[in-house]
Amino acid sequence: MTAQNSARGPRVVIVGAGFAGLAAARRAARGGARVTLVDRNTYITFQPLLYQVATAGLSPGDVSYPTRSFAAKYPTMRTRQAALSKVLPDERRVELDDGTGLEYDYLVLATGVTTNWLGVPGAERDALPIYSVGDAITLRKRLQRRLEDTAAGRRASTHVVVVGGGATGVEMAGTLAELRRRTIPLTHPEIGPGQTSVTLVERFDHVLSPYKPRLRAAAARALAKRGVRLRLGSTVAEVCPDAVVLGDGTRLPSDVTVWALGVAAPPEAADWGLPQGKGGRITVTEALNVERYPEIFVAGDLAGPPDPLPQLAQPAIQMGEHVGRQIVAATRGGPVRPFAYRDPGIMATVGRAEAVLQFPNGWTMHGLPAWLAWIVLHVAYLLGGRNRMSVLINFVWRYTGPRRTAASVIE
Numbered sequence: 001m002t003a004q005n006s007a008r009g010p011r012v013v014i015v016g017a018g019f020a021g022l023a024a025a026r027r028a029a030r031g032g033a034r035v036t037l038v039d040r041n042t043y044i045t046f047q048p049l050l051y052q053v054a055t056a057g058l059s060p061g062d063v064s065y066p067t068r069s070f071a072a073k074y075p076t077m078r079t080r081q082a083a084l085s086k087v088l089p090d091e092r093r094v095e096l097d098d099g100t101g102l103e104y105d106y107l108v109l110a111t112g113v114t115t116n117w118l119g120v121p122g123a124e125r126d127a128l129p130i131y132s133v134g135d136a137i138t139l140r141k142r143l144q145r146r147l148e149d150t151a152a153g154r155r156a157s158t159h160v161v162v163v164g165g166g167a168t169g170v171e172m173a174g175t176l177a178e179l180r181r182r183t184i185p186l187t188h189p190e191i192g193p194g195q196t197s198v199t200l201v202e203r204f205d206h207v208l209s210p211y212k213p214r215l216r217a218a219a220a221r222a223l224a225k226r227g228v229r230l231r232l233g234s235t236v237a238e239v240c241p242d243a244v245v246l247g248d249g250t251r252l253p254s255d256v257t258v259w260a261l262g263v264a265a266p267p268e269a270a271d272w273g274l275p276q277g278k279g280g281r282i283t284v285t286e287a288l289n290v291e292r293y294p295e296i297f298v299a300g301d302l303a304g305p306p307d308p309l310p311q312l313a314q315p316a317i318q319m320g321e322h323v324g325r326q327i328v329a330a331t332r333g334g335p336v337r338p339f340a341y342r343d344p345g346i347m348a349t350v351g352r353a354e355a356v357l358q359f360p361n362g363w364t365m366h367g368l369p370a371w372l373a374w375i376v377l378h379v380a381y382l383l384g385g386r387n388r389m390s391v392l393i394n395f396v397w398r399y400t401g402p403r404r405t406a407a408s409v410i411e
């Protein structure tokens, strides 16, 4: 008899092995629950470093970790590779896309969100999102192919337009601009500076909206210093195969368009029969469970609590931990408590030696010290010692090694 079968704890099905699902699984398993962790992939993705994969600074394996290696640490945890197709709340059962089903005492939905094309014509067809390892690899291949074609004279240019001035857009644009200035002239000497460009389009008149004005300004200055063309206060009206058309009719030439904005609940969430709010998120109580089905909890980006939270790793981790704790408490006959978010601050990087950091008490920091703090935190939150070592070595190489090797990962 396996440890999971012989255990007496509640059956907890957790869908989604992201920040929220893993935190919930950890807490529930430590409390003796029999956890089944379901994810459509066999690996866990560290999204905050996907832009490094897309820009060939890291390999896909550096930002992924096998779900089974995670579960192996907990004797009462099992994993299942499948996508959720149906929730049957009255039967306390979920159906998976492999044709099987799982019964539960508690269900945790933590599938995260996905790209929202915002109804912009051509966006889904011609722009590339950056939400999964697959997206990052596709983007990297397209960039590399466009550069090769430009170097060989098969194309006239490799202009990149990044749509969205949030953290992901700023990180992408800053890194691409550094490659354009420092590496591409060495690795692709056939390409002239006029044949490449990096443009960032943002509908507000500033980048990094959640940050204080002085940090937004510092980030915008750092981007401009790297040669990023900023189109602030501009909306995208259409994406074409070779251009991005702005609301005022301006046509920005674009050989690679990166879609770094807009997230919404996955469309299939509409089939789960649960209440949905803004962006399709599942409406939950202050305790993060569904009012009509209190044994169903929702954590992370997919959750729509009464006080909306930023769609970031920290809220997802804390929600997951809270949900795991509530399940353990409820099993022991304790009350289910409301969730309270402890804000540790926010940070984003623009590129080499430049990041912005904002603490909840209003203190801010930018430049080299903020960048070093950004590196330490991102490495610390990765799963697996090997990944931490590998990312650290790759960062040292990318930022202090020979310029010609800054984009050194082979396709």
Ligand SMILES: Cc1cc2nc3c(=O)[nH]c(=O)nc-3n(C[C@H](O)[C@H](O)[C@H](O)COP(=O)(O)OP(=O)(O)OC[C@H]3O[C@@H](n4cnc5c(N)ncnc54)[C@H](O)[C@@H]3O)c2cc1C
Binding pocket: 015, 016, 017, 018, 019, 020, 021, 038, 039, 040, 041, 044, 045, 047, 048, 049, 050, 051, 082, 083, 084, 085, 110, 111, 112, 113, 130, 131, 167, 168, 266, 268, 299, 300, 301, 302, 311, 312, 313, 314, 316, 347
């Ligand atoms: C490119 C990028 C960069 C980011 N950078 C930062 C950053 O620097 N700092 C920060 O704090 N936050 C960052 N974020 C946001 C942060 O990654 C998310 O807020 C966080 O991952 C949300 O956690 P989650 O557990 O809700 O969902 P996710 O981490 O998205 O996990 C969801 C999991 O559910 C699985 N799944 C989805 N649908 C199904 C289904 N139907 N069936 C089974 N499994 C399913 C997915 O495979 C995935 O493993 C970034 C996000 C992106 C996309």
